[in-house]
Amino acid sequence: MIPKQSLIEIVGSENFTDQLEELVPYSYDASMNVHRPDGAIWPESPEQVAKIVQLANEEKTPLIPRGAGTSLSGGVVPIQGGIIVDLSKMNRMIEISIENRYVRVQAGVVCDLLNRELAKYGFVFPPDPASSSVATIGGNVATNAGGIKGAKYGTTRDYVLGLQVVLPTGEVMHTGSYTMKCVSGYDLSRLFVGSEGTLGIVTEATLKINPLPRYAMTAVATFSRLEDAGNAIFQTMMSGILPSVMEIMDQVTLRSIKENTDIDLPDAEAMILTETDGFTWEEVEAQMEVILKIFKKNHPIEIKTAKGEKDRVNLWKARKSAYATLARVSNSFVLDDVTVPVSRIPELLIGIQGISKKYDIVIATFGHAGDGNLHPQILYDEYDPEQVERMEKAEAEIFHLAISLNGTLSGEHGIGLSKANYMSLEHDPVEMALMKKIKKTLDPNNIMNPGKRALDDRKESNERANSI
Amino acid sequence: MRGQIQFDEKRQKAIAQCSRCGFCRAVCPIFDLTKRPVTNARGKMILLKELMEGKLPATEAVAQAFLRCTTCMNCTLNCPSGVDPQEMVKQARKDFVRLGMDNLFRTMAETMAKYGNIYGEERRVDWGHKKGNASIVLFLGCVGTYREEESVKETLQLLDILKVDYTLIEEVCCSGVLEDVGYKIIEDLAEKNIREIKKTGAKTLITTCPYCYRVFKDHPAYQNLGLELKHITQFLKDFNFEVQTQKKVTYHDPCDLGRHAGIYEEPREIIRKIAPNFIEPLRTRENSMCCGAGGGFRGSFPKESVRIARNRLGQIIEETGADILLTECPSCLHNFRNARRQKQRIEIYNITEFIGKLYQEKDSFGKEPA
Ligand SMILES: Cc1cc2nc3c(=O)[nH]c(=O)nc-3n(C[C@H](O)[C@H](O)[C@H](O)COP(=O)(O)OP(=O)(O)OC[C@H]3O[C@@H](n4cnc5c(N)ncnc54)[C@H](O)[C@@H]3O)c2cc1C
Ligand code: SF4
Ligand code: SF4
Numbered sequence: 001m002i003p004k005q006s007l008i009e010i011v012g013s014e015n016f017t018d019q020l021e022e023l024v025p026y027s028y029d030a031s032m033n034v035h036r037p038d039g040a041i042w043p044e045s046p047e048q049v050a051k052i053v054q055l056a057n058e059e060k061t062p063l064i065p066r067g068a069g070t071s072l073s074g075g076v077v078p079i080q081g082g083i084i085v086d087l088s089k090m091n092r093m094i095e096i097s098i099e100n101r102y103v104r105v106q107a108g109v110v111c112d113l114l115n116r117e118l119a120k121y122g123f124v125f126p127p128d129p130a131s132s133s134v135a136t137i138g139g140n141v142a143t144n145a146g147g148i149k150g151a152k153y154g155t156t157r158d159y160v161l162g163l164q165v166v167l168p169t170g171e172v173m174h175t176g177s178y179t180m181k182c183v184s185g186y187d188l189s190r191l192f193v194g195s196e197g198t199l200g201i202v203t204e205a206t207l208k209i210n211p212l213p214r215y216a217m218t219a220v221a222t223f224s225r226l227e228d229a230g231n232a233i234f235q236t237m238m239s240g241i242l243p244s245v246m247e248i249m250d251q252v253t254l255r256s257i258k259e260n261t262d263i264d265l266p267d268a269e270a271m272i273l274t275e276t277d278g279f280t281w282e283e284v285e286a287q288m289e290v291i292l293k294i295f296k297k298n299h300p301i302e303i304k305t306a307k308g309e310k311d312r313v314n315l316w317k318a319r320k321s322a323y324a325t326l327a328r329v330s331n332s333f334v335l336d337d338v339t340v341p342v343s344r345i346p347e348l349l350i351g352i353q354g355i356s357k358k359y360d361i362v363i364a365t366f367g368h369a370g371d372g373n374l375h376p377q378i379l380y381d382e383y384d385p386e387q388v389e390r391m392e393k394a395e396a397e398i399f400h401l402a403i404s405l406n407g408t409l410s411g412e413h414g415i416g417l418s419k420a421n422y423m424s425l426e427h428d429p430v431e432m433a434l435m436k437k438i439k440k441t442l443d444p445n446n447i448m449n450p451g452k453r454a455l456d457d458r459k460e461s462n463e464r465a466n467s468i
Numbered sequence: 469m470r471g472q473i474q475f476d477e478k479r480q481k482a483i484a485q486c487s488r489c490g491f492c493r494a495v496c497p498i499f500d501l502t503k504r505p506v507t508n509a510r511g512k513m514i515l516l517k518e519l520m521e522g523k524l525p526a527t528e529a530v531a532q533a534f535l536r537c538t539t540c541m542n543c544t545l546n547c548p549s550g551v552d553p554q555e556m557v558k559q560a561r562k563d564f565v566r567l568g569m570d571n572l573f574r575t576m577a578e579t580m581a582k583y584g585n586i587y588g589e590e591r592r593v594d595w596g597h598k599k600g601n602a603s604i605v606l607f608l609g610c611v612g613t614y615r616e617e618e619s620v621k622e623t624l625q626l627l628d629i630l631k632v633d634y635t636l637i638e639e640v641c642c643s644g645v646l647e648d649v650g651y652k653i654i655e656d657l658a659e660k661n662i663r664e665i666k667k668t669g670a671k672t673l674i675t676t677c678p679y680c681y682r683v684f685k686d687h688p689a690y691q692n693l694g695l696e697l698k699h700i701t702q703f704l705k706d707f708n709f710e711v712q713t714q715k716k717v718t719y720h721d722p723c724d725l726g727r728h729a730g731i732y733e734e735p736r737e738i739i740r741k742i743a744p745n746f747i748e749p750l751r752t753r754e755n756s757m758c759c760g761a762g763g764g765f766r767g768s769f770p771k772e773s774v775r776i777a778r779n780r781l782g783q784i785i786e787e788t789g790a791d792i793l794l795t796e797c798p799s800c801l802h803n804f805r806n807a808r809r810q811k812q813r814i815e816i817y818n819i820t821e822f823i824g825k826l827y828q829e830k831d832s833f834g835k836e837p838a
Pocket of ligand 1: 076138488
């Protein structure tokens with residue numbers, strides 16, 4: 001373990017803590033995992049980060065890079081103890097270059113604050129995780145965050161031009177370039193995007209930005225049969241139109257919203273919310289017309305459309321309240337992010353309903369139908385061991401189901417601790433071995449966020465929520 | 469070994485309700501300043517969870533952590549899971565006191581009991597206006613009375629100009645704040661206030677301080693007040709004023725008036741009458757950021773409190789470019805005035821004070837044209 005005094009020499013005593021009451025909040029994220037760190041540190045510059053990492057590497061002390069701690073996978077839970085490196089104070093927007101279409105920001109910049117600044121110029125950093133009011137760019141990069149507009153605008157990966165990274169051995173490295181195109185050398189930025197803090201600490205990112213579309217139109221359709229909704233989705237995706245939003249909510253979600261809010265909803269097996277956007281009304285309307293035609297062919301209960309900001313907000317209400325409503329009706333929940341090819345969405349939804357019945361546990365599913373990324377939210381009580389067991393079994397079966405449909409364990413939240421045990425379901429032994437080799441090459445002493453993603457051979461005794 | 473905090477079923481459920489999403493980071497004034505997770509609502513909900521599960525001992529340091537909250541309620545309104553963290557914080561403060569871990573407000577309670585105000589002041593400015601009988605009692609509160617005397621003076625003059633039939637009383641501290649910092653309201657003080665108010669035969673009680681307003685409205689000790697209660701913005705909203713300013717004016721919603729009492733419209737109705745160039749900050753109404761003064765925070769952490777006010781003031785200036793910042797809370801006013809840097813041109817007033825000043829300027833302008 002690094003001597004405390006050495007860390008204080010780097011950052012000053014006001015930027016280090018080992019006080020119990022401060023370490024307790026650092027033992028958690030938004031998942032059910034928990035473990036105490038030994039300390040936490042708030043570096044204020046890349047040089048400080050480099051010094052901290054050098055020391056940690058010498059002393060073989062685990063370091064856990066942390067942004068806002070909104071990880072849903074246990075990604076920032078220090079399962080082997082060590083020092084939390086909190087990047088919140090490195091929150092400078094270094095350069096906004098509209099003419100060259102990029103921004104250069106420190107890792108601790110909050111996603112929404114960046115976009116508030118960019119909006120002044122009519123630009124946007126498109127990846128929009130639901131946690132964007134607090135999530136940091138470093139966290140977005142490390143988890144390859146995506147969001148509601150993923151189908152049209154992609155995920156963080158599509159916007160990273162270059163990175164400044166402190167490697168696990170303490171050297172500072174710059175990847176990528178400031179240009180829109182670059183094939184110079186291996187694309188090392190990509191290796192770090194989605195690496196969940198296991199390969200180094202991202203201290204700065206150069207990100208591509210887009211002009212903000214000026215107009216958007218919204219439509220909501222409800223369907224009495226899930227199959228019809230599924231057909232409407234993939235027919236839209238085949239139509240040549242790329243909606244900016246294509247969200248689906250299942251019956252359990254809709255019922256919960258209906259019963260617990262004053263939002264009026266028909267009795268439906270599914271609801272789709274969609275949006276088209278563009279730079280002229282004509283463009284936006286023409287796209288929507290195609291989608292509405294497809295919806296109408298698939299036996300909807302009703303369709304509502306909206307153009308004005310106020311009406312659009314109204315149509316968004318149900319979707320926006322989904323997570324909160326479900327969070328309020330149960331003591332505890334896990335929020336997963338399995339993703340399948342778009343045409344397999346109905347199978348995934350029906351399969352999840354079967355799993356829900358089998359384990360007699362409420363699973364509400366909603367998510368980004370346009371890119372096949374669904375969020376089954378499993379409701380249970382963490383203080384009832386029998387319910388915990390059923391939840392875990394149901395979750396495991398959902399993972400198996402997604403993989404059997406050619407899908408993935410995680411579309412955007414990452415593997416972290418929660419899904420580490422399932423890595424071999426998705427990745428063959430050759431790929432797993434190469435991942436471990438890469439990790440070992442970059443991080444010979446396994447100090448960077450150890451214990452995550454099944455990369456070290458040591459088996460973690462991570463007993464959800466009570467492993468201290 | 470010290471005792472344990474009790475967690476009944478209702479409280480257990482409220483603690484388990486926090487999903488640790490961290491969304492409260494975006495709105496907590498203390499976290500915004502410190503970037504330390506223990507200072508925001510999630511941090512405190514996690515401390516409570518571990519106290520409840522018996523993983524974290526109830527120590528002085530943990531008690532101190534619970535003092536780091538202005539009870540601004542911004543987290544409550546932005547929590548997707550429906551948690552009311554500041555209510556849980558206030559409850560925890562009481563628990564720690566019960567376990568024998570007194571905080572600095574114990575002395576304040578003693579001061580209040582002895583002097584009838586939070587500062588231990590022995591005398592206050594004599595503004596006159598003690599008619600005894602009137603249809604309205606005006607209650608000023610400690611911060612205005614002892615720390616923002618000039619502001620109070622202007623407010624009183626405005627009421628005179630508007631020919632309001634009011635009287636001041638021999639008021640003592642409403643003492644409600646003690647409930648927020650681990651202690652109990654002082655019944656003797658409440659009774660004295662009720663006696664004084666009733667003596668006047670008034671039908672209406674008006675407070676300038678939004679916190680006093682809340683205490684009179686909600687605390688059982690004032691249940692038998694038996695007269696109509698209004699915050700001064702509610703009372704003045706239907707008046708017409710013969711003054712206006714062309715300057716750019718903005719408004720800061722005090723947490724106690726806005727989120728806690730739901731009074732957002734009335735101050736705006738008044739401001740629109742006197743300031744055609746009224747502009748809202750970006751973070752306003754329900755989303756207004758706290759000035760850092762409330763919930764005993766200024767008392768416990770005076771330096772951090774002023775730095776928070778400085779941040780909020782900077783935010784308002786950047787977002788609005790206003791010449792005048794109005795609010796209607798003596799605590800916000802006091803904290804902002806302390807925080808204002810010399811080079812910042814913005815002037816800061818309570819609404820009523822500002823209108824009083826406009827009347828005065830109009831008068832002196834009429835008498836001796838510049
Ligand atoms: C209610 C809710 C809704 C969400 N919705 C979405 C969504 O729509 N889309 C989505 O993609 N995600 C979503 N998430 C998940 C999460 O918000 C994202 O993964 C986000 O990008 C994490 O950012 P953060 O700053 O909180 O990172 P943290 O949670 O602090 O960290 C996440 C991971 O990144 C690593 N990390 C953080 N900063 C750095 C750095 N500077 N260098 C190296 N590694 C680093 C950490 O070690 C950890 O492994 C949601 C979470 C919640 C609670
Ligand atoms: S208090 Fe509410 S907003 Fe904060 S972490 Fe808990 S659930 Fe999220
Ligand atoms: S009430 Fe205000 S100060 Fe207290 S935790 Fe919530 S947001 Fe922070």
